[in-house]
Amino acid sequence: AQKITQTQPGMFVQEKEAVTLDCTYDTSDQSYGLFWYKQPSSGEMIFLIYQGSYDEQNATEGRYSLNFQKARKSANLVISASQLGDSAMYFCAMREGRSGANSKLTFGKGITLSVRP
Amino acid sequence: EAGVVQSPRYKIIEKKQPVAFWCNPISGHNTLYWYLQNLGQGPELLIRYENEEAVDDSQLPKDRFSAERLKGVDSTLKIQPAELGDSAVYLCASSLGLSAYETQYFGPGTRLLVL
Numbered sequence: 001a002q003k004i005t006q007t008q009p010g011m012f013v014q015e016k017e018a019v020t021l022d023c024t025y026d027t028s029d030q031s032y033g034l035f036w037y038k039q040p041s042s043g044e045m046i047f048l049i050y051q052g053s054y055d056e057q058n059a060t061e062g063r064y065s066l067n068f069q070k071a072r073k074s075a076n077l078v079i080s081a082s083q084l085g086d087s088a089m090y091f092c093a094m095r096e097g098r099s100g101a102n103s104k105l106t107f108g109k110g111i112t113l114s115v116r117p
Numbered sequence: 118e119a120g121v122v123q124s125p126r127y128k129i130i131e132k133k134q135p136v137a138f139w140c141n142p143i144s145g146h147n148t149l150y151w152y153l154q155n156l157g158q159g160p161e162l163l164i165r166y167e168n169e170e171a172v173d174d175s176q177l178p179k180d181r182f183s184a185e186r187l188k189g190v191d192s193t194l195k196i197q198p199a200e201l202g203d204s205a206v207y208l209c210a211s212s213l214g215l216s217a218y219e220t221q222y223f224g225p226g227t228r229l230l231v232l
Contacts, residue, residue, distance in 0.1 A: 033218045045223035107159025
């Protein structure tokens, strides 16, 4: 089974509107971290937001927020007030275990977001 | 604070030629990662270093790929000989430590094209 699933093939949003990018994950660990990265056409992976499995509050970073539903194993990214510069690929990733052997990031296949003026 | 630095940004080589990529992590980050990203896919881990020690290289094709991290700072990833299927983006990342809660910060990547 895939550990990170991003099934939306491509998303379009009007400038200044909000958009939700879906991510579901699969793990049997109790301790894990969930991350969202943005990858514009330049290729760099830009860290956006992080949610720990024990965090009770949904993470927020400026216009980014994470809708964390632990029972459903989903960690959707919400971008408010979309800007043209938000057009990029967005990757959801998970890191399992408190430390040591399972510290690699497992990425989903990504979602393409296009912001329309 | 400087981010993760990678060079070159782009490399075009013919198959069977050797190629090397260089990475300088964020200052103070003990853990360094090399990822491979194929077109339309998420990155996949090739090798992970904790200081000088390669602690996870299970995904590294050791017949042609090698890596080193001398003195626990800079790292070099080498392919010899390169094959057509090696065309991809090679990303380097670093983090303070190994825990699940540590954020990994990525460099701009090296885009390799093997002809």
